[in-house]
Amino acid sequence: MRTGALVLALLLASCNGAEKAPAISIDNAWARATVGPQGSSAAYFTIRNTGGADSLLSVSSPGANASLHSTSMDNGVMRMRRLAKLDVPANSTVELKPGGTHVMLMALKAPLTARSTIRLDLKFEHSPDKIVTATVKPAASDGAGM
Numbered sequence: 001m002r003t004g005a006l007v008l009a010l011l012l013a014s015c016n017g018a019e020k021a022p023a024i025s026i027d028n029a030w031a032r033a034t035v036g037p038q039g040s041s042a043a044y045f046t047i048r049n050t051g052g053a054d055s056l057l058s059v060s061s062p063g064a065n066a067s068l069h070s071t072s073m074d075n076g077v078m079r080m081r082r083l084a085k086l087d088v089p090a091n092s093t094v095e096l097k098p099g100g101t102h103v104m105l106m107a108l109k110a111p112l113t114a115r116s117t118i119r120l121d122l123k124f125e126h127s128p129d130k131i132v133t134a135t136v137k138p139a140a141s142d143g144a145g146m
Contacts, residue, residue, distance in 0.1 A: 019052050019053075020051050020052035020090065021051050021052055021126070022049055022051040022052050022053065022054035022088070022090075022124070022126050022127045023049060023050040023051035023127075024047060024048070024049050024051075024054060024088065024124060024127040024130065025047075025048045025050075026045050026046070026047060026048075026122065026130055026132050027045065027046045027048060028044075028045055028046050029043065029044070029045035029120065029132045029133065029134040029135070030043065030044055030045070030134050030135050030136070030137050031043040031044070031105065031112055031118050031134045031135070031136050031137070032098075032112070032136070032137060032139055033111075033112050033113055033114045033136050033137060033138050033139045034108065034111045034112045034113075034139070035139050038111075039106065039107060039108050040064075040104065040105060040106045040107075040108065041064075041105045041108065041112050042069075042098070042102045042103060042104055042105060043059075043066070043096075043102065043103040043105055043118065043120060043134045044095075044096045044097050044098065044102055044103070044134075045096050045103075045120075045132060045134065046093060046094070046095050046096070047086075047088050047093065047094040047095075047096075048093050049088045049089070049090065049091065049092050049093070049094075050091060051090065051091070052090045052126075053087070053088065053089050053090045054088045054124050054125055054126045054127050055085045055086060055087050055088060055124065055125040055126075056068065056085060056086040056088060056122060056123070056124055056125075057085050057123045057124060057125055058085075058122075058123045059103045059120055059121065059122055059123075060120075060121045060123075061105065061118060061119055061120050061121065062109075062119055062121075063105075063108060063109050063110065063118045063119065064105040064106060064107060064108045064109065064118070065105070065106045065107045066103050066104065066105055066106075066120065067082055067083075067103070067104050067106075068082065068083040068085070068086055068101070068102075068103060068104075069081065069082055069083060069101070069102055069103070069104045070083055070100065070101045070102075071099055071100055071101070071102065080104070082104075083101070085125070086101060088124075103120065105118070112136045113136060114136055114137060114138045115135070115136065116135075116136045117133045117134060117135055117136065118133075118134050118136065119131060119132070119133055119134075120132040120133075120134055
């Protein structure tokens, strides 16, 4: 009887500690317009997660070579580095924004003009893939770097 009660207690404890599934949504997706013959740009969006932890593993686009990058200042010099993934903690909001984490769009197949759109395909570790349409804003709309 004691062994049965112990097994039941362990099973109940393990059920209560189960991971909650992520609940991901994407808002406010936009990209910066290109200027002249510029072949690269950046895209931004907000990831809202009302569930368990997840990670954005990659971003791709039929209109460009896309990859996740972070921007930081190092002794007065702005540096960008490619990210292998972007963690999205449980019950959090992660904002990709100018001067911070962003999607680098390189080797654009066509210039990005204001009010046009570009498709972004997001691949998450646990959540289903998401297709996002980013609206292109004028290059000078925010005054910040990538």
